[in-house]
Structure formats: C-alpha cells, structure tokens
Amino acid sequence: MSSIETPRAGLCRATIALAVLWPSLVHAHGGVSIEDDRCILKIGSYVMHFTGYQPEQTGAQEFCEDIPATGLSVIVLDAVDDALRDMPIEVRILSDVKNLGNGARVADLGAPAEIAAATLAHLPPAAHGTGSLTVKYPFMTPGRYIGYVRAETKTGGPIESVFPFSVGRGSRQWRIYGAVIAGTVALAAGLFALATRWRRSHP
DSSP: OOTTHHHHHHHHHHHHHHHHHHHHHSOOSTTEEEETTEEEEEETTEEEEEEEEOHHHHTTOEESSOBSSSEEEEEEEEESSGGGGGSOEEEEEEEOTTOOGGGOOGGGGOSHHHHHHHEEEEEEEEOOTTSEEEEEEEEOSOEEEEEEEEEEOSSSOEEEEEEEEEESSOOHHHHHHHHHHHHHHHHHHHHHHHHHHHHHHOO
C-alpha cells in the first residue's frame, strides 16, 4: 500500500457518496419531485406534471417549483393519469403564513378557514377534460409560498397535495449545484491536505 492510498481512497469514497446523494439533493419539496428532468406532483396515487413560467421576464423558459423573480407567474398542472380529468380539482396559491418552508404538509395548513385566509389565488373546483390547469398570479413580494391541490375522487373522498416554493430568491436548482460544487471543492482540498501530511509522516 502506498503512503497516500488511504487519502485517495477517502476521496473516492466521498465522490461515490456525492453521486449517491445527488438525486436526494436535487429532489424537490412537498409533493413535487424531479423525474426524467420533469417536475412531478403526486396527489394521492395520481401524478401531474408541474411547470412554472414567467412570460414577461423569461418567455417560455420553464421552472420547477421555485420561481426566481417577482412578477406575473404562470403555474401549469397537466394530468398524467386520465382519471384526474374526470375529477373536480381545486388549486390555491397560499402565503406561507406559518413559515412552514420546504417541509410543509397538507396537515400543517390547518382548517379550511385558515387555508382560505392564506389564499392569494384560487382556481375553484372543476373537472378539466383536457387534463390541464393553469393558475396565474402577479407575485409582488419575494418570500415563501405554498401551492395546494385538492381533487374529489368518486370513491374514497378528497385527495390533497402541496408544493412549497419560493419567489424572488433565484433558482433553487442552481443554488444546490453551487452548494454541491463548493462542498466538493472543500472536501477535495481537505483530502489533499491530509494526503500531504500523510506523505510527510510516512517518508
């Protein structure tokens, strides 16, 4: 075994760990996840595609969950499961008045009156035969918000989901990339220093 094999092995293990952890680092929050470069919103056992736009700022550029700037924003939900097309679906954009952040759950929103009081934009319950729902809202203040989706099933009662997001704080994906890159560089520098000390102590 060479005198610097152990630090190199540590670097290899760290690199493998980053590769394993990467999917969880870029995993979205709430009911939204990233699969095949698409935002997926899970509501009950059903799936919808989630896409955000800011037509006045970035045209047709798509966002997954976090909206980088204030201004008019368009959120589009497209049903993947055909069963959703026959269900009355309601969508709300809520102010995160309880500071729930990325860990927000439906149960955290409180009673219907609390949900209504926090509502900024509301798409009333309706069936959407095309499978596509669109909500528009002119966000004027940077901060935390929560999307809320409720569907009425024919049997089994309502199903609900949330998608917490931020507005005006840049792209979350690029913040994650930057954090991972910075962490990798710091880890490599630390292991290089360890290898140097190892080499000096084992001539």
